[in-house]
Amino acid sequence: MKTRAIVIGGSLGGLFAANLLQDLGWEVDVFERVGDDLASRGAGIGTHDELLAVLGRLGIEIDDRFGVRVAERICLDPAGNPIYRLAWGHMMSAWARIYRPLKDRLAAPHYHAGRNFSGLTRDRGKIVAHFDDGSQARADLLIGADGLHSTVRARLSPGTEPVYAGYVGWRGVVEESAIPARVRDCLGVHYYFALPPGEMMLCYPVPGRDDSISPGHRDWNYVWYRPTATQRELRDLCTDINGRYYGTAMPPPSVRPDVTRKIKDLARSTLAPQIAEIVELSQPFFQAIFDVESPRIALERVALLGDAAFVARPHVGMGVTKAGLDAICHAKSIAHANGDLDGALERYDRLRG
Structure with missing residues (x-):
């Protein structure tokens, strides 16, 4: 049976995390609050070598039309x-030039639009995500990539407010x-x-x-x-x-x-x-x-990345790159942990927290 992850937030950070875990053999489902396609919502961004390296690792072609x-x-x-x-x-x-290939790389049934995360519980070693429509999803790991006003962060670190x-x-x-x-x-x-x-x-x-x-x-x-x-x-x-x-x-x-x-x-x-x-x-x-600073970005099989963890103010032009670097560190921590998921999350928290 495959190890399973739930990603809350279907924007760039969530898609980076989902694709990288999928490449490690995980079964990953992404849940996005917004019901329509996000491609029309972004604006311009600056690229950095680190961002292009993450995209290259995922096999996303960087040609002359990329920017x-x-x-x-x-x-x-x-x-x-x-x-x-x-x-x-x-x-x-x-923004859409990065979003579209990341989303297209996931099988459509694993991207769930219009699903608003409301809370989590734990049951027999699994994380159970709850949604406003009454539905639930079970996994070994839950990733909060749901942005500045993260609902996942509110559960992981109550009192940490932007x-x-x-x-x-x-x-x-x-x-x-x-x-x-x-x-x-x-x-x-x-x-x-x-x-x-x-x-x-x-x-x-x-x-x-x-x-x-x-x-x-x-x-x-x-x-x-x-x-x-x-x-x-x-x-x-x-x-x-x-x-x-x-x-x-x-x-x-x-x-x-x-x-x-x-x-x-x-x-x-x-x-x-x-x-x-x-x-x-x-x-x-x-x-x-x-601004937001989370005291912990990984705890008890729940991890945060991107703006849900820490905010890189947009005038430094590193928000998307930071999300990609968070996701690659998270995936590498898991890949090198020999099945010790708790140890992997501790390493991620130490390196990126």
């Missing part, structure tokens, strides 16, 4: 003039074909910074919706980190036009028109005009930035 190669990083002043240039080659990709960092990341993606030719010509294929006081804007090209990296068919992605210092300000951002408060998980279509208009006006008044043009053409949405 857009930028050769230079340029910091712009508010008038749009370069004030610093750094030659630094980097491949910029799209702490708001005092700022948000405004994001947007624009099809290159929608950008005026004069702006496209000005942008070229570079990675841009803008640094208003106390803020940071990043803007770069990524593969288009059809994975195209051809000029005119790419997307331009931005993320703009801005202080939103008080919980009152954050609550206002997270309230829709009908007065409904969404906590800190505001669906992009629900951001109020007056809020998006304000951020576009701020872009016009504080950012380089070529970057402000991209913000103007986008449908801005935001991510509130939190």
Whole structure:
């Protein structure tokens, strides 16, 4: 009988963990709270050698279409003039470009969308996962890859809560074909910074919706980190036009028109005009930035990885890579444990915790 794992969270961290365990001969089932496909939810990401190594280990092809190669990083002043240039080659990709091959690598019956984890119990040496619909699943190991507000972490480490960092990341993606030719010509294929006081804007090209990296068919992605210092300000951002408060998980279509208009006006008044043009053409949405540190990331056949374990703030551009490295460390710990699962989890906790 195969050793079985349950992964809570069907985003990148969960898919990394599931695929790596599957390659060790485990039977793995992934349970994702969201009912629809996640491929449309991500934005642009930067790649790193460590991330590409994990993908390569899984046999996922890294070809020229995997991302857009930028050769230079340029910091712009508010008038749009370069004030610093750094030659630094980097491949910029799209979240979906990683998500799709990871998900496709799992057999469809082992990915369960629309299943909301509600708790766990233990029975005769097994972990029993419980879901809102009343169903259960049994396994030898449960992995929590369910993000910042992890339900699994709440069971493993009650009292460990995310702490708001005092700022948000405004994001947007624009099809290159929608950008005026004069702006496209000005942008070229570079990675841009803008640094208003106390803020940071990043803007770069990524593969288009059809994975195209051809000029005119790419997307331009931005993320703009801005202080939103008080919980009152954050609550206002997270309230829709009908007065409904969404906590800190505001669906992009629900951001109020007056809020998006304000951020576009701020872009016009504080950012380089070529970057402000991209913000103007986008449908801005935001991510509130939190910190979380788990005292333990593995205990009694339950393990955490990715943002569920620790958060790498997004402005360092390592969140996806961290999830991949967590997953590879977890899988290697199990592979080298000669069947001692508890010892493997202790090693993982020591190395990544």
